[in-house]
Amino acid sequence: MSTDQVSLFLALLALLAEVATVVLVAALVARAARPATGWPAGLLDAVRPVALGVAAGVAIVSMLGSLYYSEVANFPPCRLCWFQRIGMYPLAVILPLAAWRRDWSVRWYALPLAVGGGLVSVYHLLIERYPSLESGSCDPSNPCSIIWVERLGYVTIPTMALSGFALIAVLLSLPKEIP
């Protein structure tokens, strides 16, 4: 696969993650309003048993995508990319272990990483769209404002990261027990 194809694949996965995040958030909100009735309860009931596994899969794919860009496509990670890696890479280790052990207490360790990483992604996205937020000029080595990849008209690398962090955070926020 070429870098273009990998980027499109990852962008489509990011789009799927965004759709899933929105649907799950809507279900959580609807369930809070009308507990245990209708589609929200059914959806959450269906997703919860696999939520840890899916979150682990998202983290692993995100990490592999990040490594592909830096090690295969030779896109050097910028400073903010590294901060997002600090959030995502540990998730790719602890979430699969938690999924294997069905250990929901992992949310206490994983949610701060996902939320923190997601906030960095949001800031990185702002830097990409408004480079002057970071500085008035480009660092000659590797400024964070460079848009290395843009697919589907809006999906850049930090967009992919944010999509992954958001879905992981929502999956880890599912209620422990569905009534």
Added chain:
Amino acid sequence: MTRSSASATRRRGAKQSRTPYFVIAAIAAAVLVALVVALAAGGGNGDDAATDADPATSGVVTVSGNPLPQFSDTAGDPAVGMTLPTLEGNDQSGAPMTIGADGRPTMIMFVAHWCPHCQREVPVVQQWVDDGRLPEGVDLVSVSTAIDPNRPNYPPDAWLADEGWTAPVLVDADNSAAQAVGLSAYPFFVVIDGNGTVVLRTTGELTTDQLDAIASILAETPTGG
């Protein structure tokens, strides 16, 4: 437990055991569709139009004279008053091009094709030129530096052509010119009088008013000869 309640329990159990597999299958199908779409719609990079032999991306600058110190701030810049080293190379068409003391005050703009600030500044400067605000007797030249085919917005000649860039472009594929003028960030401006003496160095996105101010200072400087 009655027969009906046992049956209901079995139904619930069967439902709970089936549902995760349905979710997993749905996720797998979605990922597979994404993979097929990417494979079908992918293709070449599209940015590979330039080749290593392209003068617009492979020109190397020869530097004659002492390099300027690394730039840190316009205020108190130690390079002011020094002589710009002569930069000889080729333009984007491969024709010989020299930047140095030629008797005319000159604004030199260093740009990198991948730099978002350069991408925003180039049209500003071009509009400023198109509006006739570059004073008579003052030249504007540019240097295309930090050329990297792996970075976005490559090749630089296509980008500058898209922007309608009219200033001559010296190609600095190995960053020799950038290092010789003490470049520290992009875009980078070096302003020299007609004798090749540095009047000003600055970096970042300049407004048209700032360009006016620089040009008016330059118009008052010696023209050399």
